[in-house]
Amino acid sequence: MASFRKRGKTWEYRITYNDPITNKRREKPQGGFRTKKEAMIAAAEAELNINNQFIQKNDSITISEYLNIWFDTYKHTVKESSWGPRDDSMVIIKKHIGNIKVKNINTSMYQKFLNDIAPEYAKNTLKGVHDVFKMMTRQAMRDSYFKDYPLEGVRMPRTKDADKVMDDEKLKDIKFWEKEEISKFLQCVKRRGNPQDLAMFVLLVYSGLRIGEATALKWDKIDFEESVVRVRYTLYQKDGLRDNYMLLSPKTSSSIRNVPVPPQVSNQLKILKHVQNQVKMENEDQYKDEGFVFTDKTGRPIPARNFNYKLDTYIKKSGVTRITPHNLRHTYTSLLIDAEVKLKEAQERLGHSSSKTTLDIYSHIMKETKTEAIVQFNAVANEIF
Template sequence: MAYFRKVPSKKAKSGYTWSFTIETGVDPLTGKRKQTTRRGFATKKEAENAAKELSTQLENGLNIIDNKMTLNQYLPKWLEMAAKRKVKDTTFDHYQNVINFRILPILGHLALRDLNGTVCQKFFNHLLDQELSERYIKYIYNVLNTSLEKAIDWDLILKNPLRKVDLPKERKRKYTVWKREEIHRFLQFAKDEDLHYFALFFVCVYTGIRRGEVLGLKWEDVDLKDGTLHVQRNQTYLRGTYSYGSLKTESSNRIIKLDDETLHILMQNKKRQNELKLLYGPQYSAENLIFSRKNGQPINSATLAKIFNRIIKKSGVPKLRFHDLRHTHATLLLEAGVSLKEVQERLGHSSIKMTGDIYAHVTNKMKNNASKKFSEYMQEHS
């Protein structure tokens, strides 16, 4: 239904113009009716014709948007009403950080209707000028893009302005890995520094397990008879609370075969824990974690990173990220002749293509070795 009004106007010869207001549905965020108003028509007939045209557009599925809601108003509501119900707590926390510290300080004052391709392109160019990684910029893009697609579903905007934005091409990451002698040097310094953390570092190097996975391991995950380790949970730390949830992907839930030395290291760690249980008594945590603080409580990932970096500095080995222990393990497996399929299963990758893409530099070396070995074999028997 349309409503028509005479509006006083000094510029019009008649002393007035006509306007109309047409209802365009209900705002899903506020529950209030949405209306669009058009002004400046010389006659009521002109206003009626324009209103009829808009009604026809609505019937044909074209949204008539006149929304003054800013990103400061919209994005928190999107987080609460949509994102919170679809993603894990840790992912939701990452979304909040991206929105509060990257998007809103620059775009928050803008109304949804004022977002366009030019504004958005300038925003992402600004992120590039700040020397953020291409990967992180793509993550910011994905968060904003998801929110704007939902704004379309909620009839707040007609189209997503990010579709016109060009993002920098993500460069292939160069992974830093340690050589065998560097691993031995690091582990020796770790052993001298703190036996408690030495066992954790050793298991990471010898299994390729992720940081959240190793911090979530419990003693029921180890089968000493079969010599296996079941990776089935991930530790997260959010707003002062530790929790244990599902793994990154379904394929991440896996059973890793352990060598005798790793089993021995684990049992030595278990022996030290039993001694600490006697020392702490009832104050020792009942979480049954394989790797914990001396009182059995969970290890904070930030504390782990701090100790890791300290031992790197003392041992003099090349600096790398904690996650690069995983890449080191995989690289050495491939160089040792382990098949790509076995490495994929051991790391818990969702596909063999993913493993091959990450370790292409190693697999190419393996292909060259295979070609050389075949040639040498053929020459021996010619």
């Protein structure tokens, strides 16, 4: 409702209305009109805009504040497995542009934001940020902060790919087991573990899968006839909870791949499948079969952190060098080098998006093992002359 008053030689109007975002009463004043009639005409137009929700609400609200408002609504419309991963994207947005006012969102500002953070994050991370910001902005448009969509024409920049950069510090962190340590570790798991643990670690050693890719595996992605494991997903589990999970796209597009595996892997997976069938029968009242390879007695996928813990446990029991699940990928790489697998094929098996990454790791591992090669070559030379 509008009220009018004369201030000096000009008139002004003041409209009071309820802000649907904050649920608070707000006022929209405007002055400088020569006559009351001009003020009344302008106020009528302003009230029409308010009724049509074409006003700019709460001019001082920031992106961080509006993100929270949007998220409180959004999370009630989807499953937690869908809104859970949005938290990380919101943290990134708030960190970089959270203090900017919503009314100042425009194409150039947002494009600059994407361009600035692209070198810091992988493609999937940047996509997640972009998805969240688009959803928030569309809601802001529905809430009448904009007449036109402010992100029109925005383009995704080239991103940092975590696989592409292998600096000296990362190379220093590359650890791997020699054949003797692999054997010692797996024999320990065989003696002191269970079929599921043995299947997992045999798989990681002889396939180079990331731990998240392994825990996401389903039986329909295991081709026993061709001895191939088809990597299509990685498993996300919020806070490592077994009943709060979802399948996500792998790290990069090149991570979607078919990995040939030796008979040892196929054999252990067949044994695990037989054991799993028995578990299903024993727990049929609570077993929910979603086709996962590595599960608990209810059919839920086992969190990656469980296998991280078990890796440490078996390492201590077997007395081998302490490494991480990711170092098992380097161990697999060392086996590819021993088998004289060509660089391009190794890149495809490991799911590296850049051949430079594979080459860096190849070179580093070969440097670590060059002493053995020198001894072998010298032995051959001695036999000749």
